[in-house]
Amino acid sequence: MEALSDQVHLIDGLPIPACEFRRTHFCRSFQGEASYGYCAAKAKTYYGFRGHLNITASGVITNCCWLNRHHLYPLRFAQTVS
Helix, strand or coil, rough: HHHHHCCCEEEEEEEEEEEHHHCCCCCCCCCCCEEEEECCCEEEEEEEEEEEEEEEEECCCEEEEEEEECCCCEEECCCCCC
16 A cells, blocks of 8 residues: 555546547447547547546556546546555
C-alpha cells in the first residue's frame, strides 16, 4: 500500500474511440453514450469516450475512470497494490 500513500499523484487522459471518426454515422454500439471529442496530442477528432488514469510518481495506477461529455463512469480497482 506504499503507492497509495505517495505525496504526488498525476492525472493523465486519453481518448477511447468507439469507432473511426469517418464511420460515426454507422456506429450503433454506443449510441446515446459516446460523444465527440478532440485529442490535441494526435490532432484528431474522435467519437467515443475519454479515459483518465490517476498515477503515482513511481508509475503505479491507483484509480481510473472513463467519461463522455455528460456522464462519469468510475472503474473500481481491487486493492492489490503492494
